[in-house]
Amino acid sequence: MKHLFLLCIPMLLYGCDLDSWTSEVGDVGIVMAYQPVYGDSTDLDISIQDPRPIERAGKIYSYQDLLIVNEVGEGIHLYDNIDPANPVKLSYVSIPGNHDVAIKNGILYADSYADLLALEITRDTVQVLKRITGIMPFSNEMPPQESTYFQCVDASKGTVIGWEVTEIENPKCYRP
């Protein structure tokens, strides 16, 4: 984590380690906070599903007639947008931990927590062509959101493959 401190700017709100976190938070009661999800990232459910409503819209990506809308941290909605006045829902693809996508020649690249996936999506299937692990390293150590409390990572429980927001009583960690 040493390189995090390269750009220290003294006198800032949280001192020097803005990209670090503290594990000595006093009692704050029950708050919405992140808790780590432990497991094996290849176990995450990447699957094609029926269209569903957007709950929390994230980033968007347009490719030919296809419009992709990210469901923050969960997956992507696919629309046929050949007529922008009448976009047609096609499907929903579950990609846990996803925030960004890009496409080249029909192959979709997506982040999934700390990993990068190359996906081939057809009307009925989604296939993981390749997984490159650890491209978003911080997602294993602290949640993907600043100014937030979280349950400290307990390495004895395994590898952190993601984070979920939930009510936590007196979380001990805080990411400024």
Add this chain to the structure above:
Amino acid sequence: MRMLLILGVFAIVATACGEMGMDADSGNSLNSGGTGVGGSTARFAINGDHLYIVNHTSLNVFDISDERDPNFQTTTDIGRGIETIFGYKDNLFIGSQSGMFIYSILEDGTPQFLSNYIHQTACDPVIANDQFAYVTIRSGEACGTALFEANQLITIDISDLTRPFEVNQQQMENPRGLCFFKGDLYVAEGNKGLKKFNLTDPAHPQLEAFYQDIAANDMIPLGNTMIITRDEGIFQFGCENDEIYLLSPIR
């Protein structure tokens, strides 16, 4: 049967509606051939055989010459709070919480540092054309600026990519993404609305309209359609007689 491919054979029109003569400058696609377009807050950008991804501290490059078999190529440490990437021609414009960084990717796709423009700590996406980069910075708890006000639209002269300098700064309310559309500059002000700036004098964007009823976080300009994201969904707008109108909501 690749659904992504059978959906249509229409080539994507990634220009900002032509009026400013920009090509493929409206999103994160430098070569629009077989790739798509993202918004200004994207962390992914594709240029030819390379996929660029910014995480919080670095810029990672992946070789996608075989798109089915991406391979990690190199990484460049940039600093802290790296948030967005915008590709334009052979350059990458990277928005971070401390400023804008410009990298050339002429050489085998490997980023070469050209320059940076440092501002106060805040969130900031960036878009650019040949002469100017437009950056929004936003204060707020999630942006490292809980204690001071930093909501600005900043215009930076980048005609010399190695020596960017600020030429204009305007007070904003809560700016987020931004895009070129129909020759104008649109800036998302979150729940406050959407602002349209006239770029007749591109060094000094002139506020022309403030659509307070159009909440916006980010946009993709596509030909005659602007796709707007907001928290609860996606809204597509058309443009006629210099006025935008709602085409469709996606929920």
